[in-house]
Amino acid sequence: MVRTLSATGALRYVGRRPLGVGGDFAALTELTDFQARAEAAGPGAVINLRMIVRLVRERDATVVSTCTITAKAQAATTESGDIVDQATHAARADARRVGVPAWLRCGRGARRSGCR
Template identity: 45%
Template sequence: MTLCASLRSILAATGLLALSGCAAITAVSDAATPLDVYELRAPASIAASGGRVLARDVIVEIPTTSGALATDRIMIRPNALQAQYLPDVRWSEPTPVMVQTLMLRSIEATGAVRYVGRKPLGVSGDFALVTEVIDFQADVVPETDTANVQITFLVRIVRERDASIVASRSFRANAVAATTETDVIIDAFSAASDQVFVEFAQWVRDAL
């Protein structure tokens, strides 16, 4: 039984009106209920540069995002104007911090730069990555129990010595979840994440 179907059954049993689509997904969970934790990893398929290591220190700043995504809850949208969260589950870190971690680990995997971290080793690094997370959610397909996972973020590479933008790019990936069951949605997040961070790591390596 899918997540939406299960929630409809519960609502029907308690005499509440079940809304169409996935509107039954709860936006707030009971704070006393332990939440299952999910973690995304940097793609194993990122290719190491295999060449000379660039004498660059790269700082990955924590991304900015909307208030709805500035949480460790896993967002799912029943429609374009409504933000809700999967019940009883969360990410291992708030979404902006998790994206920062994925960016950092992806750059590390290339082996292309001397240092990459959240903070500089000295007073400042050579370059900073300034990021805005625009999408990091599952969008329910109307009148179905399927969803499209969307990941979109904008990255700017800023040279620290003069605060100039040396490169910028938007990254976008999506993956289809065949049902709205939690595990299926998480698998779709993982697939979209792998796609977008392979592209991201290649771009950073080439842009520096």
């Protein structure tokens, strides 16, 4: 139910109060879509993933900024290790493309494609 409401834009984030000592901000990730489909024409797999990254101010749990990473990859086999390696590589490449590392360092001041 929470995921459905989040997908409609009704909720920006649902979380809990942090426990113990924490930082000023937290980067929270949520994998919202992951598919690895075997190719009909060969031994490989086509991978699609979508991840939401939220920069949250710890003190009041305010979502400062949100970024979405979408990645597509091709794995040579359907072995789990190969699929995970290719999905990780593709997700990191898209994170760099949309500027997630700089976005996390700069917080709300950094506006990147795919981030708000």
